[in-house]
Amino acid sequence: MVFFSGLALCAAFASATALQIPLLSSSHHAPLGHPNGTKSMVNSTELQDLVSGDRLMARAKKMYEIAKLGEEEYNHPTRVIGSAGHLGTLSYIYETILQLGDYYTVSNQSFPAVSGNVFESRLVIGDGVPKSTRTMGLTPPTKDNEPVHGDVVLVANEGCQGSDYPDSVAGNIAFIKRGVCPFGTKSEHAGRMGAVAAVVYNYEKDPVSGTLGTPSPDHVATFGLSGEEAGPVLKKLEKGKRVDAIAYMDAEVNQILTVNIIAQTSDGDADNCVMLGAHSDSVTEGPGINDDGSGTMSLLEVATQLTKFNVSNCVRFAWWAGEEEGLLGSDYYVASLSDEENQKIRLFMDYDMMASPNFAYQIYNATNALNPNGSEQLRDLYIKWYEDQGLNYAFIPFDGRSDYDGFIRNGIPGGGIATGAEGIKTQKEFEMFGGRAGEQYDPCYHMLCDDVGNVDLTAWVVNTKLIAHSVATYAQSFKGFPKRDLKVAPESNAYTNTAKYHGPKLFM
Structure with missing residues (x-):
């Protein structure tokens, strides 16, 4: 893949200090559509039918090639922030959205982040x-x-x-x-x-x-x-x-600039937005094709197919940077929202790890009792969809491990689905979902082997269809979904007192 220097990521929207991201190629395809015209209103079934496993796998292969750009510096494929692999990922996302013409308004949000790299380490005890x-x-x-x-x-x-x-x-x-x-x-x-x-x-x-x-x-x-x-x-x-010990760590910690990419439909009620996100970065240790290449690519696929329809409410896609460093990108985005802009986001849906090889269909157990009003209605939408497909599902804690955390803490209802990370599949879950009891949902979680072979295409297609359903449902109407309550202060949410994590790794 070739980088073309001097092409800025979304230069029309970037500030003078924005991070400059070269595009992966200079080709541009004809737009798939415009929000106005003769297209029909978005329909969940029709949008789901457009999801293609072949296209998802083609994206996965391309993502892995992009991760290889990190080999020169890290000696293995990676898309960690600050790496050539992550810059390539940003370029790929941005270029994909550009190819959709004026259906979306695309912007980038540069922000300072901290990047760490451990080159070699060893611990001997006794x-x-x-x-x-x-x-x-x-x-x-x-x-x-x-x-x-x-x-x-x-x-x-x-x-x-x-x-x-x-x-x-x-x-x-x-x-x-x-x-x-x-x-x-x-x-x-x-x-x-x-x-x-x-x-x-x-x-x-x-x-x-x-x-x-x-x-x-x-x-x-x-x-x-x-x-x-x-x-x-x-x-x-x-x-x-x-007890004596020897410790060795060859590492570095650097301040860098990185970028969130936001794509919002040009049509639809901009005061009532359905928002969804995935993180664009991997950990240092591997290419991150499941975590969270799968979510990143699912959003790209749904965003691409959505251009064939009109929407009543605006749809806002986000690709966060720095999630693996502690939800840096999503935190920065939410903190930058004015009260007025905060209220325009009716809900946020998080899609992190959609294709774990030893998967379970997991739904964040987000209730209105502990979270902003509307979180439970989103949870129930996922439940009904799985039930309608005749699929089993399991609840997992809504405890702050992914990019929904900043939204919930700031009063925005949210939720999401996943397929499992380092947790162990139980015998009951084996009976519900198949796979292998007693093993991790993703045996390559945060490892070098999180490559193209580390995704289950069946789970990936199923969950991408559910993402499409969630988008189509709220892009068409928020009927029956609770309105944002201007009187409820974000800090009054019970969630802020119960979350145990802030990001994919424990801080405590």
């Missing part, structure tokens, strides 16, 4: 190398990008207060229990007390991964460790025995 070791997102390197040595020093409680860290942690490696405060806070306290590295261990047997969030000069190289492998270390430390 005489063993733990298999469950994870590196925290946005972790700094060990000193001079060289190995550091020290004793493992147990931190009191959950390491949320500076007083939890004994003086003996200076020059050594802090061993901290996962708990109720952000991982970044734990790393910061460890650094202030002079630790040369930190290990956050799980109180459950599973591995623990996350991100340190906003960089701090006090952060130290930080690893995650499963509760299972932490257990023997804890026993030795609690008995007063000495």
Whole structure:
């Protein structure tokens, strides 16, 4: 694929400081339609019938080729923000929408972000190398990008207060229990007390991964460790025995600019918008064809086919950047909305991971009791569609793990569907959906093997049809859907007090 320098991403809409994104090609196709004219009003069945598995797979293959643009810098395909693979993804999205003519108004929103890259890491505890070791997102390197040595020093409680860290942690490696405060806070306290590295261990047997969030000069190289492998270390430390360790992290953390892409129908009531989104970036470790290439491409497919219809209400598609770094793009977008613009968004639908190979048809269990009014009606739309197709479905927690979080926290009703990430499929779910009980929904979640072979086309087509149904339903009418309540302050939502996550990785 060829980059053409000097072609700015949506230059007509960009500010002078916007990130300049080259397009992948200079070709432009005839527009598929215009919102005015002889086209019929959008119809759910007709829009669903236009969804094509062949086109989705063709997009997946192209997305993987784009991810290969990251190989020179990262030594493997990736679409992490700041990489050539992500720049290529943005170009592909923008060019695809451009080819649809004036059906959409396209804009880009540049925003500052933090990009982290771990080139190499290693953790040795005692005489063993733990298999469950994870590196925290946005972790700094060990000193001079060289190995550091020290004793493992147990931190009191959950390491949320500076007083939890004994003086003996200076020059050594802090061993901290996962708990109720952000991982970044734990790393910061460890650094202030002079630790040369930190290990956050799980109180459950599973591995623990996350991100340190906003960089701090006090952060130290930080690893995650499963509760299972932490257990023997804890026993030795609690008995007063000495455990030594070696930590090595070759990493960098940089400030960059990246871009959200927004495409809104030129027709339709602009004061009543149905909005939907997917994230355009992957993690550093892999190409992200399922997470969230699948959602990105589903939105592109639906946006393309929607041009064959008229709409009554505006439809606004969004491709967020920086989701894997902590919902950066969607947070920035929602925070930039005026109260008036906020109220124009009647609901937000999140489509993250539509094609997991060991899938379950999952619906976020969004209720009006805990979320802005209308979230439950969206949930029920998904339920009815699956039931009408004779398909089983399962509820999953609406707990802040994806880009809906900023919308819900700011009073906008929302919801979405998914097919599963690192969770384990139960025997009951095997009976409901097939696949393999006792294995992850996506065995390649956040890994290099999240490539073209890591998508289930059946699930992908089914969920893309459901996305089309959700768009067609609300693009045609909001009849029966609750109006936005101007009197309800966003901070009054019970959701803000119950969400456990902010993004795809735990912050706590």
